[in-house]
Amino acid sequence: MTSIPATLATDQARTRLDELVVIDVRTPAEYASGHLPGAVNIPLDHVRGALDDIRHAAERRDLLVVCASGARSESACKLLAEQGVTAATLVGGTGAWAAAGHDLHTPAACDTRAGWSMERQVRFTAGSVVLLGLLLGVLVHPALLLIPAAIAGGLVFSALTNTCGMAVVLGKLPHNRPRPADLDAARTALRGR
Numbered sequence: 001m002t003s004i005p006a007t008l009a010t011d012q013a014r015t016r017l018d019e020l021v022v023i024d025v026r027t028p029a030e031y032a033s034g035h036l037p038g039a040v041n042i043p044l045d046h047v048r049g050a051l052d053d054i055r056h057a058a059e060r061r062d063l064l065v066v067c068a069s070g071a072r073s074e075s076a077c078k079l080l081a082e083q084g085v086t087a088a089t090l091v092g093g094t095g096a097w098a099a100a101g102h103d104l105h106t107p108a109a110c111d112t113r114a115g116w117s118m119e120r121q122v123r124f125t126a127g128s129v130v131l132l133g134l135l136l137g138v139l140v141h142p143a144l145l146l147i148p149a150a151i152a153g154g155l156v157f158s159a160l161t162n163t164c165g166m167a168v169v170l171g172k173l174p175h176n177r178p179r180p181a182d183l184d185a186a187r188t189a190l191r192g193r
Helices: 010-019 028-032 048-060 071-082 093-099 118-139 142-161 165-171 180-191
Strands: 020-024 062-066 087-090
Touching: 010 020, 010 062, 010 093, 020 048, 048 062, 048 071, 048 180, 062 071, 062 093, 071 087, 087 093, 118 142, 118 165, 142 165
Parallel strands: 020 062, 062 087
Antiparallel strands: none
C-alpha cells in the first residue's frame, strides 16, 4: 500500500482505480444513478457505523472517498482521519469523473427510475419553499416573507460552513435512506477487499 495524497484528480484516480477501495458516501438513490466502477456505497451518515470495516479495508489498500461534488467526501475523510484512517477524496466528485468522460456504473438490479442527486433535491426544496413563502407573503400576510428570508440565511450559512442542514433532513426521507441489506452488502464487500 502506498501513501495516498489528500485529494486525487479524476485522471489520477482512474489510473489507480484497481489499487483503491472506493467508498461512495452519497445516498443510495444517488449511487444508483451512477457511480465509479467498483465503488461501495456507505452513505455519509453511516460511515461511523461502518468504521471497523472501512479500517479493515484501509489496512490492505488505499481509500478513495467519493460523492457528487467533493463536499461530503471531504467531510467523510475528516471523520475517518479523526479515527486514524487515511483516505483521499476525488476532486469534483462523480460530476468531475463524468465530465472527464469516464464511465459511471449503474447497478443492474436497481430501479429504472432515475434518482435526483442530493444537490438537486436541495435546490428544488429551497426554491419551492422560497417561492411559496413569497406567494404567501404577498397574498396572505407580509410576515410570511420571513420564510424565504430564513431559507436565504440557511443557504448563506451552508456556504460559509460547507455543511447543509437541508441535505441532512432530505437524506432522512424514505427514498434517500439505504435499505439495511444494501448497507450490509457494502460492509461485507469492504471486508473482502
